[in-house]
Amino acid sequence: xxxxxxxxxxxxxxxxxxxxxxxxxxxxxxxxxxxxxxxxxxxxxxxxxxxxxxxxxxxxxxxxxxxxxxxxxxxxxxxxxxxxxxxxxxxxxxxxxxxxxxxxxxxxxxxxxxxxxxxxxxxxxxxxxxxxxxxxxxxxxxxxxxxxxxxxxxxxxxxxxxxxxxxxxxxxxxxxxxxxxxxxxxxxxxxxxxxxxxxxxxxxxxxxxxxxxxxxxxxxxxxxxxxxxxxxxxxxxxxxxxxxxxxxxxxxxxxxxxxxxxxxxxxxxxxxxxxxxxxxxxxxxxxxxxxxxxxxxxxxxxxxxxxxxxxxxx
Numbered sequence: 001x002x003x004x005x006x007x008x009x010x011x012x013x014x015x016x017x018x019x020x021x022x023x024x025x026x027x028x029x030x031x032x033x034x035x036x037x038x039x040x041x042x043x044x045x046x047x048x049x050x051x052x053x054x055x056x057x058x059x060x061x062x063x064x065x066x067x068x069x070x071x072x073x074x075x076x077x078x079x080x081x082x083x084x085x086x087x088x089x090x091x092x093x094x095x096x097x098x099x100x101x102x103x104x105x106x107x108x109x110x111x112x113x114x115x116x117x118x119x120x121x122x123x124x125x126x127x128x129x130x131x132x133x134x135x136x137x138x139x140x141x142x143x144x145x146x147x148x149x150x151x152x153x154x155x156x157x158x159x160x161x162x163x164x165x166x167x168x169x170x171x172x173x174x175x176x177x178x179x180x181x182x183x184x185x186x187x188x189x190x191x192x193x194x195x196x197x198x199x200x201x202x203x204x205x206x207x208x209x210x211x212x213x214x215x216x217x218x219x220x221x222x223x224x225x226x227x228x229x230x231x232x233x234x235x236x237x238x239x240x241x242x243x244x245x246x247x248x249x250x251x252x253x254x255x256x257x258x259x260x261x262x263x264x265x266x267x268x269x270x271x272x273x274x275x276x277x278x279x280x281x282x283x284x285x286x287x288x289x290x291x292x293x294x295x296x297x298x299x300x301x302x303x304x305x306x307x308x309x310x311x312x313x314x
Contacts, residue, residue, distance in 0.1 A: 046094050141157075222310045
């Protein structure tokens, strides 16, 4: 009897501890799955988006990618990247993009959560039902204890990252479609062929407030350093942006290795503002975000001489 009672109490304590560590499942958000980088092509067509294979988040299944959240994330990413002229509803576009989630692999436990996502992407020309793209896209993202202590949050971040990377790869595959580009040239005709298409992205370019918000939603963790010409002070640091408006800074070479604060994107002013607690580096204040190449960015201080440089994956 005593052994049985001890076993029950031990099991109860283990379950209670696991619940405390993991928390309640929270659904991935469309904002965190948004891809905001400009597309390498701009097609003069409208497109509709259909999604299938997703699952709603629940206490039984845990965090998942729902069809609706994925659909809106893809639509918003297309609008932000300007890949297509417009996004329409109810299959009324020139093209129809269908995305089917075929697999979402999630870990059961661990300090780091790696989520793998597999989805089938198909792009169909509505007028003649020609399939111009059919591709299976696989993506993965890892969230660590540095990203979130609570397991449920760590799982959500890993799922959001895997979905965001899947969307980025899918849109890039569409941008690289030779058939769609040839179709675009044919429709413009021989006289219009000499008319230049959409202007290429030129650098440097200052991002708008909407672009800044989309950029940091796509890249919630960046490796940065100060840009002043004093190498000894160019201590690299990792900036992690949370969905609740808080930020964390990890700087092993700094006097205070870890710091936290808040971040606000002022869309009307096209600025991103940081307020750090009890640390002078990086500086608190507002910055303009300037893209200097396809992968390189600078945060330039507004009213003070501070430049923070970082690069992102293409």
